[in-house]
Amino acid sequence: xxxxxxxxxxxxxxxxxxxxxxxxxxxxxxxxxxxxxxxxxxxxxxxxxxxxxxxxxxxxxxxxxxxxxxxxxxxxxxxxxxxxxxxxxxxxxxxxxxxxxxxxxxxxxxxxxxxxxxxxxxxxxxxxxxxxxxxxxxxxxxxxxxxxxxxxxxxxxxxxxxxxxxxxxxxxxxxxxxxxxxxxxxxxxxxxxxxxxxxxxxxxxxxxxxxxxxxxxxxxxxxxxxxxxxxxxxxxxxxxxxxxxxxxxxxxxxxxxxxxxxxxxxxxxxxxxxxxxxxxxxxxxxxxxxxxxxxxxxxxxxxxxxxxxxxxxxxxxxxxxxxxxx
Numbered sequence: 001x002x003x004x005x006x007x008x009x010x011x012x013x014x015x016x017x018x019x020x021x022x023x024x025x026x027x028x029x030x031x032x033x034x035x036x037x038x039x040x041x042x043x044x045x046x047x048x049x050x051x052x053x054x055x056x057x058x059x060x061x062x063x064x065x066x067x068x069x070x071x072x073x074x075x076x077x078x079x080x081x082x083x084x085x086x087x088x089x090x091x092x093x094x095x096x097x098x099x100x101x102x103x104x105x106x107x108x109x110x111x112x113x114x115x116x117x118x119x120x121x122x123x124x125x126x127x128x129x130x131x132x133x134x135x136x137x138x139x140x141x142x143x144x145x146x147x148x149x150x151x152x153x154x155x156x157x158x159x160x161x162x163x164x165x166x167x168x169x170x171x172x173x174x175x176x177x178x179x180x181x182x183x184x185x186x187x188x189x190x191x192x193x194x195x196x197x198x199x200x201x202x203x204x205x206x207x208x209x210x211x212x213x214x215x216x217x218x219x220x221x222x223x224x225x226x227x228x229x230x231x232x233x234x235x236x237x238x239x240x241x242x243x244x245x246x247x248x249x250x251x252x253x254x255x256x257x258x259x260x261x262x263x264x265x266x267x268x269x270x271x272x273x274x275x276x277x278x279x280x281x282x283x284x285x286x287x288x289x290x291x292x293x294x295x296x297x298x299x300x301x302x303x304x305x306x307x308x309x310x311x312x313x314x315x316x317x318x319x320x321x322x323x324x325x326x
Contacts, residue, residue: 010040010221014047015259041068147216154178227254
């Protein structure tokens with residue numbers, strides 16, 4: 001029997017203490033065991049430590065990484081446009097896919113990281129560059145094992161097979177949210193179609209050991225919530241509970257968020273541990289406490305928008321927010 005363990009995480013959002021917390025927790029909980037690290041995008045945006053978080057992730061040498069929408073914002077692959085750019089007497093006013101505070105922080109992260117370089121590994125090659133250089137190389141879809149697909153987002157809108165895999169599809173798989181059973185079914189359909197197409201493009205990375213097969217397991221992030229779709233049912237899941245996954249029938253898992261959890265009663269750092277054994281798998285979700293209020297204070301000291309700081313706080317902890325707004 002072949003057994004393999006994988007640490008799944010996503011949506012770090014420049015929260016370095018949270019990222020360090022999950023790696024420390026995994027090293028204690030799975031001491032003496034070998035596990036791969038698969039990273040599901042949005043390393044940057046929202047939090048106060050873009051360069052430090054990148055350094056922490058690179059020090060752990062992730063085996064697989066894909067791109068998220070905030071990562072695209074930093075590299076310029078997605079972004080808002082200053083509609084007053086040709087009106088010199090007007091203040092900048094941005095319009096586009098990011099809300100105003102997210103875009104403000106992405107521009108800040110661009111400025112803070114543009115001169116920070118380090119050595120990093122990508123596809124087995126050692127490279128030197130900035131975080132933007134690194135993120136710009138990440139694929140939209142990864143196929144690390146036969147029948148297993150990683151993507152940041154999912155197919156939020158109805159999937160209509162295109163003539164070929166194109167920028168519209170990649171945009172949907174990065175930006176779309178998987179929040180409902182219908183979204184999950186549409187995402188499974190899109191990945192099933194993609195497996196049939198077997199595209200050769202930098203937007204898709206496939207491990208040399210993996211063959212193109214229909215999806216058995218799809219792993220997503222982006223919603224910042226722990227979720228599990230199996231047997232055509234969308235389930236909320238609980239930390240420290242083991243869930244069985246049949247790889248003969250496609251399941252879809254949402255790994256939660258390391259840096260900015262949106263689970264109703266949880267602002268801890270979240271990750272999941274996937275165990276693969278032949279045609280079956282199990283997944284355990286972990287919720288790891290860390291010094292969250294120190295990060296909150298750092299963001300206040302650095303004058304981050306209060307609406308973004310509130311994302312790190314439980315509704316009862318928020319200042320200046322009415323009961324209805326919570």
